[in-house]
Amino acid sequence: MTGRARVHARGRRRDTPPSEPAQPEAARGHPMPPVPRTDPPLSFADLVRRGTAAQQPRQIQPRLQSLTGVRHVAEARPPAGAEATSQPSEELKPASESQESLLRKKRDVGRDYRDFVVNTRQNLVHVRESTKGTQGSPVMLFSNHVRLKSCSQRHLYKYNVIYTPDIEDGRKREALLSELEKLLGNRCIYDGNSLLLPHSLGETKKEVVSKLKNEPVKITFELSRELQTTSPDCLRYYNILFRKMLEKMDLNQIGRNYYNKNKKTEFNEYRLEIWPGYVTSILPYETGLTLCADVSHKLLRMETAYDLISHTREKARGEDAKEKILRKLVGSSVLTKYNNRTYRVDDIIWEMSPSSTFTKSDGSEISFVDYYKERYGTVVTTLNQPLLITKGKWKKSRQDTPHQPIMLVPELCHLTGLTDDMRKDYRMMRDLSTHTRMDPDRRQHKLLTFMDALRKNNTVQKELRDWNLELEEGFLSFSGRTLQDVRIHQGRRMFDNHKADWSKNTREAPLLRAMSLDHWLIVYTKGNYETALTLQQNLQRVTPKMGITVRNAKLLEAADTVQSYIRTLEKHASQKTQMVLCLLPTDNKEIYDGIKRYLCINYPIPSQCVLKRTLDRPKTPVTIATKIALQMNCKLGGALWKVDIGLQNAMFIGIDCFHDIERRRKSVAGFVASIDPDLTRWFSQCIIQESGQELVKGLTTCLYTALKLWSEQNSSPPRSIIVYRDGVGDGQLQALIDQEVKQMESYLENSYRGQKVRLTFIVVKKRINTRFFIEKDGGRLNNPSPGTVIDLKVTRTEWYDFFIVSQSVREGTGTVTPTHYNVIHDTLYLSPDAVQGLTYRLCHMYYNFSGIIRVPAPCHYAHKLAYLVGQSLHQQPHESLSKSLFYL
16 A cells, blocks of 8 residues: 555565574474454443443542642653542543642652663763764754853752652642742742752751641752752753743643744634644753754644534434544544643543532532633533543553543533544645745744744743853854765666655666566456556556566455455455455545455455555556555565665664554554665564553564574574664663663574674664754755764764754755664674764665655664554564565
8 A cells, every 4th residue: 555545544604504593482392472462442431331330420539639730840650550440430530630640659759861861872982982973075054952051150959859748739839839938049940859949958958847728748858969050960950940931931831842822823714723832942962951942833623522522413413423423533632721731532421421520639529510610710511511531641651550531521622633534635734834834944034033032031031040041142053964875776777866766767677676466456346447457557557667577467346345355355365366456445444454454464465555546646647556566566575776785794673663542552563674685675573562562572582583584595694783773762761771682682692602793773763853954045044965964063972873864855845854863782883984874875775765764764664564563453464474565
């Protein structure tokens, strides 16, 4: 299936005998554990009904009070307890009484951010002196970072704050501290657990007694440490301080970012509005502390969840109304404007309404209607509406923590984001993109306006002066390097002046390894015979130049149901069938998933799904047929092109995890490994894990099979293994080293004691806010060229890291996003030039796009594999497909 179609279809010595790697424990005669089934869990509504069968709605209790009113207080630890018990009165609550208020009996008050203390570079002896490369043409770059200077060398003082008895409500904790201005002064930053002061309290331990509702509360201040103003441990406090300053600029916090609702743009025709805003962070780099700022947009629909429920009911007028409402709402994100928070809808409980009551933490009962009126001054006008349920904030780093349900009133929930139908509206998407898609010059202008507003705001400047901080004028600029073009080898042809796009070259010359298509099926629905026949003819028209022989397919008609497709395939598919192409009339995810499950698990045959409307586009039938032919060739085991990697006898591995945030299913880790030196053959395997689990525990089994296949293909094991690991946050680096790196390193040491197989492990990060620009003639800013490398100024002294701008963006269509790479383990001793050049060349080896992509090919292959299994298959694909790119 084409990438676009998949998006619509949802919601990588000759004389000695081969050296075979040692089998992991599970493969040496011990039975492998069965693959867990990933059936959808019981809905929240079912869990609630299970516990309320003998109870009235009024018995449902919320959890403890929240910290909603204290936005600059750091988030508390996640809740404890089971997701679903037989007593829903202890697990449901109104949205404002959030999980941040749960018991914090074991607060980690002295916690440091792990990513700031994990010095991965200290163990890499070959780059202790320098992590800077030299290859490439120098280029002057501008960034979206502003240096944050400290105007004083005075120390700051961090105190842990302990309340006896413990106070759960963050607002009450901060209110008690605000009464101690004589002791603390008017300059302090409180994160909910600890306090940063510009002066000492004079004692390492200070105790004071205050009162809360006439009850005494002892507050203990314990000196944790003295800090330099540039210490990494100050960063959390500086970020809290900066968020306070943004609030004083009348910006509203939604999630982690801040938006200006007073400057929103309304699209009444589409019933949408866009709030402009900013994402900011203060982090330490080689130049010191910097403020990274980027433009952000929040898209809201002028429609509440209750509006959607009402409209769907009116149109349905039948028994299936509830089912249609569930399909439209579950998985969507909503914004509650009374507290500017976003939630994901997980279910609907029809038996409850805003008139239902719950018990507050002080023991009193109150209805949802009265609660919102008293707490926020918000009036709920419709009483006969159901309540929405959300599982609460989902964080992949907290997969071991049970999630506590939250109750929401539909009338107060504003829908956010775009529906699939909206995305199909070309005119609407074009109009929205004029506001949200910014070229470098326009983006920089917006950021300069933002920085100017910061400097002119007296309140902001006073806060900075109070902490002896100052924002420098202008954004950071420095020198980068642009690597030379990578030469593409396709059969006997070579081309390197491709400008990041060699699609024309690909379709006009024989492929590196072309596969003939002799026995294949085309399955179409009623009325689409001509479309299917035309597609076959176009494929036969474009493939001869590429060296592919396509014989006539067996054309089969099926009804537009999963059962009909499967019955047709059961009747006509055989062991000779090389490929099944399904022509889908709509982007029905249920049908797509059913076809893929059958052809990837039950009766494994490489398959290609194509949407009819894709083929109906005017003036593009040949282009589309070419892309489909290339995809099918890859799925059959063919190869399109190769590049000179520059590293001999090396295996490349990509690892990525897919987390189904919408349906909260099991997480899927995708493992993809090259099994030939040219990176044209790939082995793939999935590991199905608990929901939200990021770190992978079963890597030795995957590595064993990959090395065995490599040895069968190449007569000897690889000399080195280079792993590109996507999806890991900075705070998980130490855990990654302790778990995944250790798994692989230990396995290699035990399996190849006589032959040293070296291991390099690189963390890939795509979701970053750093941007780079170059200045063109006339002073206008533009995107850097593909192959631009940045390894100074905005890199970290503790890491062996760098940025690469690999892909190309058409001028005027947006700002390119660089990719960040961090080498955390390297027994191959790759120099900066070697690892940077190697990484950039791998960005040319993704066979689903005749151009350069953002990440190395094995990394993106692992993502595609994990996505297909996590979204559609929900269990392991058949083993016979493991050596083909069936997931493209």
